[in-house]
Amino acid sequence: MASPPQISSTPQSIFRPNAKHREAISKIFRIICAIGLGIGLVVLGLLLVDVFQDGFARLWQPGFFTGNASRFAQKAGLRTALLGSVWLLILLLLISVPIGVGAAVYLEEYAPKNRLSQFIEINIANLAGVPSIVYGLLGLGIFNELFGLGPTLLSGALTLSLLILPLIIVASREAIRGVPQSMREASYGLGATKWQTVSNHVLPYAIPGIVTGVIISVSRAVGETAPLIVVGAVGYLTSNPGLLRRFSALPIQIFDWISRPQAAFTNTAAAGIIVLLALLFVMNGTAIYIRNRFSTFR
Amino acid sequence: METPNPVSLSIRRERTLEKSVTRGIKEKIIALVLLGCALVSVLTTLGIILTLFEVTVEFFQEVSFAQFFLDTRWTPLFADQHFGIWPLINGTLLISAIAMLVAVPLGLAAAAYLSEYASHRLASTLRPALELLAGVPTVVYGYFALTYVTPLLRNFIPLDVFNALSSGLVMGIMIIPTVGSISLDSLRAVPSSLREAAYGLGATKMEVTTQVVFPAALSGIAASIILGISRAVGETMIVVIAAGQQPRLTLNPAEQVAAMTAYIAQVAAGDTPRGTIGYKTLFAVGSTLFLITLLLNIISYLIAQRFREVYD
Numbered sequence: 001m002a003s004p005p006q007i008s009s010t011p012q013s014i015f016r017p018n019a020k021h022r023e024a025i026s027k028i029f030r031i032i033c034a035i036g037l038g039i040g041l042v043v044l045g046l047l048l049v050d051v052f053q054d055g056f057a058r059l060w061q062p063g064f065f066t067g068n069a070s071r072f073a074q075k076a077g078l079r080t081a082l083l084g085s086v087w088l089l090i091l092l093l094l095i096s097v098p099i100g101v102g103a104a105v106y107l108e109e110y111a112p113k114n115r116l117s118q119f120i121e122i123n124i125a126n127l128a129g130v131p132s133i134v135y136g137l138l139g140l141g142i143f144n145e146l147f148g149l150g151p152t153l154l155s156g157a158l159t160l161s162l163l164i165l166p167l168i169i170v171a172s173r174e175a176i177r178g179v180p181q182s183m184r185e186a187s188y189g190l191g192a193t194k195w196q197t198v199s200n201h202v203l204p205y206a207i208p209g210i211v212t213g214v215i216i217s218v219s220r221a222v223g224e225t226a227p228l229i230v231v232g233a234v235g236y237l238t239s240n241p242g243l244l245r246r247f248s249a250l251p252i253q254i255f256d257w258i259s260r261p262q263a264a265f266t267n268t269a270a271a272g273i274i275v276l277l278a279l280l281f282v283m284n285g286t287a288i289y290i291r292n293r294f295s296t297f298r
Numbered sequence: 299m300e301t302p303n304p305v306s307l308s309i310r311r312e313r314t315l316e317k318s319v320t321r322g323i324k325e326k327i328i329a330l331v332l333l334g335c336a337l338v339s340v341l342t343t344l345g346i347i348l349t350l351f352e353v354t355v356e357f358f359q360e361v362s363f364a365q366f367f368l369d370t371r372w373t374p375l376f377a378d379q380h381f382g383i384w385p386l387i388n389g390t391l392l393i394s395a396i397a398m399l400v401a402v403p404l405g406l407a408a409a410a411y412l413s414e415y416a417s418h419r420l421a422s423t424l425r426p427a428l429e430l431l432a433g434v435p436t437v438v439y440g441y442f443a444l445t446y447v448t449p450l451l452r453n454f455i456p457l458d459v460f461n462a463l464s465s466g467l468v469m470g471i472m473i474i475p476t477v478g479s480i481s482l483d484s485l486r487a488v489p490s491s492l493r494e495a496a497y498g499l500g501a502t503k504m505e506v507t508t509q510v511v512f513p514a515a516l517s518g519i520a521a522s523i524i525l526g527i528s529r530a531v532g533e534t535m536i537v538v539i540a541a542g543q544q545p546r547l548t549l550n551p552a553e554q555v556a557a558m559t560a561y562i563a564q565v566a567a568g569d570t571p572r573g574t575i576g577y578k579t580l581f582a583v584g585s586t587l588f589l590i591t592l593l594l595n596i597i598s599y600l601i602a603q604r605f606r607e608v609y610d
Contacts, residue, residue: 040408230566
């Protein structure tokens, strides 16, 4: 652990004062730690500057938001990808929020302490560590093939829903756990049943936390590319998306543009990235706003 | 998590019979529906395991274990078919190793600074800023690696256009928050009495940090590093975009390699109908990937549980 007490156990002649030297090293260590922290932040800054330099001009060229995919970098637009992402967002909310919040309520309010509950808990923790591309294979095997949905928007949305379910469950549980026990007891004391207590008191109280968690989870899904590639999203779509049609999404479109050899597509991809980052920024900003706004009540 | 509330039980007993029967049924149905929601996660795990292994079994009916584990070439879609998984594992591990060389020192340095040096206010601003790194979509990192880092590095060292080095470096940056955040939490959990005891013995701040706080938080740090490796192994978009598609047995970071995830994404992006060998390889590689990350996650979990120092 700490350096041994040399002074008392050794003869006076061996003792060399070295405090200054050690303090100097300690100061250098502090600077090294600060640099370590700084490098991450600097790279984040470089990344943003690089993307904006490459894509900002392209962003404002006519037709970028309204144009369809194209073989020509200057004509290529985001329309189908943007629509696809909006569709995905709505479907994700519809599918994963009820299931995720339901599971969280069950685990926090209902689950007896038994093997099954423990098993479910371990399961959720484990699912959060599964690589996203493996969810893509799950979607390909179950939704595309077994359910016969094929490479469609619905299949992609279901896949992403399963991907973010563990995140939503964990966030919602935390919010529900923050509800004071006295609330529940007051409700029970008035003769309310368990469900009445949960639906009228626990959930309303926990909603800011749940909404924040949901937005952050969903924004993670909006930036996901790999599982959608496996499920069959494509980056050259020209038709409007539909539930049972092939689909595109912002990150897929960006990936498609990045992988094209023509240099002009680099700027188009960077412009797409700006749109994606802006979307995520707004979503996360909203989440943080809601958290801060409503946490004052507690 | 919570024990059934005794209050609710006693209330239920006192309610009039008629009311409690209908209410009881409704309550039970709701409890079942909620249980169903929770079971979706179990079904997901089952679904992953069954789909992966069903097709993997089909794969191994065509390809022997020897071909998969002993061959040194991976060319399943060429006329000259080889099914040796090692080049893909090589690619994944090479890139992950580079990533961890970046993420571990930077993540730990950041955690040490935020926990031991920064004021509470500064730390509460800088931590979310650092965690933004984990929120950037990986396709964006891929773009950054390919169009910024690789050209930058090529000014100094000869690199392939697609190479393990720049994708590894960028992936390392992405993983800083994974290592940093979890380590930070475990550094903060070390009681200040340990620090004060060391200061009392005349230790400097660095000595306290490296010889007292770090060892005390070792289990959390180790768990965070292994979780970081698992993240690196499972990461797809950076390696698809910036590391290339050439399965090779090499330790040279300047070369193009193919990671397991990159292979899956590349082949799945082209249409591979069910039943073809291409489709089966997706799941064989996916199973390998799943097992590796599962193993890492379990090790990380066990380290965190088994060796956790509990302080009051």
